[in-house]
Every structure is written in C-alpha cells, then in structure tokens.
Amino acid sequence: MKIQRLSGNDTLPDFSVAIGITFFIIIFYLLISSIPMILHLPSSNTFLMSMWGIFASSVMTSLLLWFILTRYRTYVIQLLKHPFNYFIKGLYYYLLFLPILFLVMAFSFYIFKTINFTPEPQEIILLYLRTDSFYLMSIIFFLSCIVAPFSEELIFRGMIYTGLKQRFSIPLSMILSSLIFALLHNEIFVMAGLFVFGIFLSYLFEKHKNLWLSISVHFFNNLFTTIIVFIFKYSKISGT
DSSP: OOOOOOOTTOOOOOHHHHHHHHHHHHHHHHHHHHHHHHTTOOTTOHHHHHHHHHHHHHHHHHHHHHHHHHHSHHHHHHHTOOHHHHHTHHHHHHHHHHHHHHHHHHHHHHHHHHTTOOOOOOHHHHHHHHOOOHHHHHHHHHIIIIIHHHHHIIIIIIIIIHHHHTTSOHHHHHHHHHHHHHHHTTOGGGHHHHHHHHHHHHHHHHHHOOHHHHHHHHHHHHHHHHHHHHHHHHHHHHHO
C-alpha cells in the first residue's frame, strides 16, 4: 500500500513532529518523576512508584493519541486498513525474530554479569510479581498487551519514524527511531533488546506500509513476556 501525501490540514507527520513528540515525552517524564519528590512520596515503596509511573504514562499516552488522531486522522486510517490480513501474520514474524531477540538479551545479560551490574527488572514485570489482585493484574495486562502495542507503534513507527524519514535516509531513520524507542522506555536491562526490536518493527512497517503487522508482533512479544512472568510467579509460589 502506497501512502500518498494527503491534502488539506491532514498531512504526513514531518521531521518537526517527530522531534516535537520526542521532546514532549522527555519533558513529560521529567515532570512526572519530579512530582513524587515534591509530594514527598516514599521512593523506597517501589510498588507505589511503579503504579504512579503507569498512571502518568497512561495520561501522557492519552494526550499523544488525542493529538495524533485529531491532527492525522486520515493518515492513521490509511495505516490501519485490513487488520485481519496483517494481524495473524504477526505471530509468524515474531517467532521468526525471537531467536535474534533471545541472543541479544542473552548477550546483554552476559555483559551485565561480567561487570557485576544487576539492573532492576522492567517496571511492569515488578507489578505483575508484587500484586495478587485479579483486577489490578487485569488492568496491567490490558495496558501492556493491548494499549501499549497499539499506542507505541502509532507513536514510534507511525509518527516518529515517518517524521524522521522526511529528513533522513530509511536506514538512519530506523536506527534513530529505534534508539529513541529504547531510551524512552528507560529500562537498562532490556535496552539493547528494545533497540533491535525497534529496528525489526520499523522494517516491517516500512515494508508493508501498515501498522497492524508491527502492532501484532509487539502484542505477541508483550503477551509471551506476560505468560513467562506468570509461569515464574505461580511456579515460585507453588514451590514454596
């Protein structure tokens, strides 16, 4: 599917939009990270801080989606055509990519172990492990497996990557947008994996000019991660 430049006010995102969204996310994260200090919330309570982070991220994501869907409605509709044609293929592409992702994560783990550095697990994983509330786990599942794949692909591939591509070459745009994708997750342990994952998602988006395939791959990645966390959580409980 070839994406044509749209007429009227509904145009393709350009370089300034990509930079603007990136800086908005950075500034928003700086603001929300300072609020707990201003309110004197206990930083030692990692569960509370994680919940605050998820709430603030949800607000930020809602604002970005509102802007994107209002300003680039026609463009987004073009990117989201034929969902069933692409979504099922996502499992195949994810399984195809999984060995590469595993090798990158294993290498990262080896490097961290070599330098005696033990980074914290991802915030979302800590929440899964530290709560037994079915309702809270359902909300976390919905946010991580449904909302995150859709919103992050729309933001990072649909907007930032596309905007960078108006200024730079396709390979450089893939690298830059994937670097932004990895850094803005602020998760040291999985940063290398996120970067390589971002490259793969950008490649799929560039090849098919449709967001559903990258959304699907992102969904299966988060789903399988969640399943592994649940297996670890409840096998550990049953073993005690």
